[in-house]
Amino acid sequence: MKYKINLIPAKETPLVERLVYFSLNYLRYIIVITQLVVVGVFFYRFQIDQNIIDLKDAVDQKNEIVKIVLPLLNEASRIDIKSKAIGDILKKQSNFSAMNRYFISVFPDALTLDNMDVTGDEIKVSGSATDAQSLQDFYLLLKKDQKFATVNLQNIKRSDVGYDFQLDLTGFKN
Numbered sequence: 712m713k714y715k716i717n718l719i720p721a722k723e724t725p726l727v728e729r730l731v732y733f734s735l736n737y738l739r740y741i742i743v744i745t746q747l748v749v750v751g752v753f754f755y756r757f758q759i760d761q762n763i764i765d766l767k768d769a770v771d772q773k774n775e776i777v778k779i780v781l782p783l784l785n786e787a788s789r790i791d792i793k794s795k796a797i798g799d800i801l802k803k804q805s806n807f808s809a810m811n812r813y814f815i816s817v818f819p820d821a822l823t824l825d826n827m828d829v830t831g832d833e834i835k836v837s838g839s840a841t842d843a844q845s846l847q848d849f850y851l852l853l854k855k856d857q858k859f860a861t862v863n864l865q866n867i868k869r870s871d872v873g874y875d876f877q878l879d880l881t882g883f884k885n
Contacts, residue, residue: 811829819845835879836878838875840874
C-alpha cells in the first residue's frame with residue numbers, strides 16, 4: 712500500500728481565481744439552460760402563431776357562412792311574417808263565415824231581411840216582421856245562444872206589412 716501525504720499547506724486561492732473557476736465551470740450550464748428555454752419559447756411561439764392563424768381562418772369562414780345565410784334568414788323572416796298575416800286573414804274569414812252561417816241558420820222565415828251590413832264581427836240588419844211574436848222569439852233566441860256579445864233591437868216601427876226593425880249584433884264568439 713502506498714499513501715500519499717501532502718505536508719505542504721494548500722494555497723488559498725484568491726477571489727478572482729474562484730470567480731474565473733465558477734464562471735468557466737458553472738456559467739456554461741446556466742447559458743445552455745437559458746438557450747434551451749429560449750429555443751422552447753421560440754417553438755412555443757410558432758405553435759401559438761399557428762393557433763392564431765387557424766382561429767382567424769375559422770372566424771373568416773364563419774363570417775362567410777353568415778354572409779351567405781343572412782339573406783336566407785331575412786327571406787325566412789319575411790315569409791314568417793306573411794304566413795302569420797295569412798293565418799290571421801284565414802282566421803278572420805273563418806270567423807266571418809261561421810258568423811254568417813249561424814245568423815242565416817237562426818233567421819226565421821217569418822221575418823223579411825231588407826238590408827244586412829257585415830263588418831268584422833258585427834252585423835247590422837234591418838228588416839220587417841209580419842208579427843211581433845216572431846220578432847221577439849228571434850231576439851230571445853239570439854240572447855239565449857250568446858253567440859254575440861251584444862244584441863240590440865232598435866227602431867221598431869209599425870208599418871202596413873207588420874213591424875220594421877233594426878238589429879245590431881256585435882262581438883261574435885265562435
